[in-house]
Amino acid sequence: MTTAGADGPATAETAGSASPDGDAEPGGAVAPPGYARRLNVVSALVTLVTGAVAAVLSWNLGVGTLAAPGAGLWPLVVGVAMVVVSALLVLRSRPRGDEEPFTKDAVTVAIAVASLLGYAVLFELVGFEVPTLALLVLWMKGLGRESWRVTAAVSVVATAVLYLLFITGLGVSLPHLIAL
Amino acid sequence: MDFLSPVMSGFGVVFQPENLLYCLLGVTLGMLVGVLPGLGPAATIAVLLPITYNIEPTAAIIMLAGIFYGAQYGGTITSVLLRLPGEASSVVTAIDGHELAKQGRAGTALGIAAIGSFIGGTVAIVALTFVAPLVAGFAIDFGPSEYTALALLGILLITTLGSGSRLKSVLMATVGLLLATVGQDPLEGAARLTFGVDPLLDGIDFVIVAMGLFGVAEILHNMESLRRPQPPAVKVDSVYPSRRDLGESKGAIARGSVLGFLLGILPGGGATMSSMVAYAVEKRAAKEPGKFGKGAVQGVAGPETANNAGATSSFIPLLTLGIPANATMAVMFGALLIQGITPGPTLVDEKPDLFWGVVNSMYVGNLLLLAMSMPLIGLFVRVLRVRAAILAPLTILITMIGVYTVRLSVFDMFLMVGLGVLGYLMKKAGFEPGPLVLAFVLGELLESSFRRSMRIFGGDLTGFLTQPITASLLALILLIVLAPWALRATRGKAPV
Numbered sequence: 014m015t016t017a018g019a020d021g022p023a024t025a026e027t028a029g030s031a032s033p034d035g036d037a038e039p040g041g042a043v044a045p046p047g048y049a050r051r052l053n054v055v056s057a058l059v060t061l062v063t064g065a066v067a068a069v070l071s072w073n074l075g076v077g078t079l080a081a082p083g084a085g086l087w088p089l090v091v092g093v094a095m096v097v098v099s100a101l102l103v104l105r106s107r108p109r110g111d112e113e114p115f116t117k118d119a120v121t122v123a124i125a126v127a128s129l130l131g132y133a134v135l136f137e138l139v140g141f142e143v144p145t146l147a148l149l150v151l152w153m154k155g156l157g158r159e160s161w162r163v164t165a166a167v168s169v170v171a172t173a174v175l176y177l178l179f180i181t182g183l184g185v186s187l188p189h190l191i192a193l
Numbered sequence: 194m195d196f197l198s199p200v201m202s203g204f205g206v207v208f209q210p211e212n213l214l215y216c217l218l219g220v221t222l223g224m225l226v227g228v229l230p231g232l233g234p235a236a237t238i239a240v241l242l243p244i245t246y247n248i249e250p251t252a253a254i255i256m257l258a259g260i261f262y263g264a265q266y267g268g269t270i271t272s273v274l275l276r277l278p279g280e281a282s283s284v285v286t287a288i289d290g291h292e293l294a295k296q297g298r299a300g301t302a303l304g305i306a307a308i309g310s311f312i313g314g315t316v317a318i319v320a321l322t323f324v325a326p327l328v329a330g331f332a333i334d335f336g337p338s339e340y341t342a343l344a345l346l347g348i349l350l351i352t353t354l355g356s357g358s359r360l361k362s363v364l365m366a367t368v369g370l371l372l373a374t375v376g377q378d379p380l381e382g383a384a385r386l387t388f389g390v391d392p393l394l395d396g397i398d399f400v401i402v403a404m405g406l407f408g409v410a411e412i413l414h415n416m417e418s419l420r421r422p423q424p425p426a427v428k429v430d431s432v433y434p435s436r437r438d439l440g441e442s443k444g445a446i447a448r449g450s451v452l453g454f455l456l457g458i459l460p461g462g463g464a465t466m467s468s469m470v471a472y473a474v475e476k477r478a479a480k481e482p483g484k485f486g487k488g489a490v491q492g493v494a495g496p497e498t499a500n501n502a503g504a505t506s507s508f509i510p511l512l513t514l515g516i517p518a519n520a521t522m523a524v525m526f527g528a529l530l531i532q533g534i535t536p537g538p539t540l541v542d543e544k545p546d547l548f549w550g551v552v553n554s555m556y557v558g559n560l561l562l563l564a565m566s567m568p569l570i571g572l573f574v575r576v577l578r579v580r581a582a583i584l585a586p587l588t589i590l591i592t593m594i595g596v597y598t599v600r601l602s603v604f605d606m607f608l609m610v611g612l613g614v615l616g617y618l619m620k621k622a623g624f625e626p627g628p629l630v631l632a633f634v635l636g637e638l639l640e641s642s643f644r645r646s647m648r649i650f651g652g653d654l655t656g657f658l659t660q661p662i663t664a665s666l667l668a669l670i671l672l673i674v675l676a677p678w679a680l681r682a683t684r685g686k687a688p689v
Binding site for chain 2: 049052053055056063064067070071074075078079080081082083084085087088091094095098099102105109111112115116118121122125130133134136137145148149152153156158159163167171179183184185186187
């Protein structure tokens with residue numbers, strides 16, 4: 014185990030360099046160095062602040078003593094560790110090669126997230142059928158540019174299958190309009 | 194050979210029709226997941242977790258395990274045919290596998306990979322049968338201090354041996370540990386970091402974390418390339434390798450089986466590392482290393498054998514110590530907890546039917562996968578043509594509805610989408626979700642065993658060093674942390 018621990022990263026590195034280039038990774042555009050560095054600094058600052066807030070809140074919960082640890086001791090330890098590691102990352106923010114730039118494709122993702130939030134809001138209000146159909150149509154036609162024929166067919170069949178799977182098959186009480 | 198009788202009765206469990214059906218379902222799903230772009234095995238298992246609530250424990254774990262090792266077979270297909278590794282563990286296969294495909298020998302590559310996978314998987318199950326009870330027997334007397342060290346070691350190894358930057362992985366592990374503390378304190382009941390949100394009092398459910406960070410995040414990340422053109426249709430020649438090909442890969446398959454099994458057992462190891470190391474070993478062992486990268490059969494046989502052996506043996510730390518070795522095993526850990534089963538050293542004695550039922554189901558699963566990868570390969574090659582724009586909404590809906598069914602709670606949907614967005618941003622900024630999820634899973638164990646140890650030692654931190662096994666584990670941790678620096682220092686000074 015010892016040798017593998019010591020050699021592990023080195024071996025993975027050599028094998029990694031022999032692996033196919035970035036083009037094999039779907040959606041794997043690599044961010045330019047300056048951009049990647051900023052991305053790393055921003056991420057590290059976010060975790061640094063989060064860790065600091067968590068540490069303060071934990072302190073207020075009461076840390077107890079080492080012999081009888083209180084509720085706050087462990088989260089305090091974790092929060093402090095988070096701050097230290099974040100600070101290290103701010104200092105060593107060089108690009109690692111796995112940072113990706115936000116391009117106009119990110120708009121698709123934002124729309125997708127908004128539609129999921131909408132889905133959750135409507136789910137209990139109007140039952141699962143309508144939001145499910147709407148989400149399928151939006152994602153396939155609106156975001157995926159499928160033909161209307163494919164969109165209509167898949168949406169209807171998929172909604173029916175989900176109904177059968179969850180409500181009829183698994184007997185889960187989902188809010189729904191159509192009673193079978 | 195007394196211990197073999199529960200092993201044998203495990204076969205009785207496997208051959209119950211229901212369990213056979215779930216095994217078939219699992220490996221078929223695994224093959225599909227491996228072939229289809231987008232979701233990996235960890236994400237798929239995460240997405241299906243809510244559905245397993247309604248299935249009997251043994252059947253559920255048999256199915257989920259099938260998805261995991263089935264994906265190792267399926268991942269090969271896209272690696273060889275399109276040079277798009279479906280799974281991280283098939284990345285190195287793409288190098289020589291795709292070269293072979295370009296030479297019109299895609300069938301040979303796939304056939305050799307299937308045979309190697311079958312042998313590697315089967316060898317690993319046999320070895321697991323003998324090794325797992327030994328490890329469990331050794332760990333049975335572990336107390337809180339040993340578990341503190343073991344959980345720390347598990348988190349540390351996944352951050353060191355995983356892909357990506359170490360510093361970033363460690364940071365993600367601390368985030369996972371912090372998320373695990375949200376909710377009521379396990380020992381005293383004080384509300385921690387809940388910000389007054391009542392549904393958070395019970396803590397964040399592991400299912401939601403796994404579904405959000407693996408499932409939703411991966412789907413969102415794939416949305417960016419939703420409109421990429423569909424891959425061209427590919428033809429596959431005969432998958433039955435010639436005698437010469439078999440002769441050339443014999444050694445690679447043998448070495449891959451042993452190597453994969455050994456590396457899979459290590460916490461932080463598993464299929465991906467096994468395949469990479471196996472490729473490097475084959476390249477070094479080859480009589481004509483120049484052929485590597487230009488279509489060497491051994492370059493496919495070695496890694497594909499090793500990733501299956503590693504996938505199988507990575508069940509050992511989970512089932513015998515309760516420490517998941519990698520991200521997918523962390524999700525399996527969650528699946529077991531859902532079923533009310535805490536994996537650990539007592540599992541093999543207390544639930545022999547489940548333990549041996551799951552282990553032995555892998556023989557059947559591997560046999561089914563061999564059939565799917567050789568005579569039925571044409572079916573799965575056609576699946577490559579399914580478009581992401583159709584797949585994405587279907588998977589997200591199963592995920593959304595699935596998470597709702599856990600507690601019939603819309604709050605959980607929002608929480609999962611939130612974690613999904615976090616996972617997407619992490620991916621963009623180059624942070625792996627694996628260490629976070631693994632640390633989240635081990636967080637509670639780590640905290641409660643740490644606090645119990647501190648009580649036992651009366652607040653004296655040096656108490657950890659008085660326990661021989663704990664002290665050895667801690668020494669190992671120190672060694673792993675310091676080794677890279679030491680290596681770098683000596684390398685820097687040594688004249689080149």
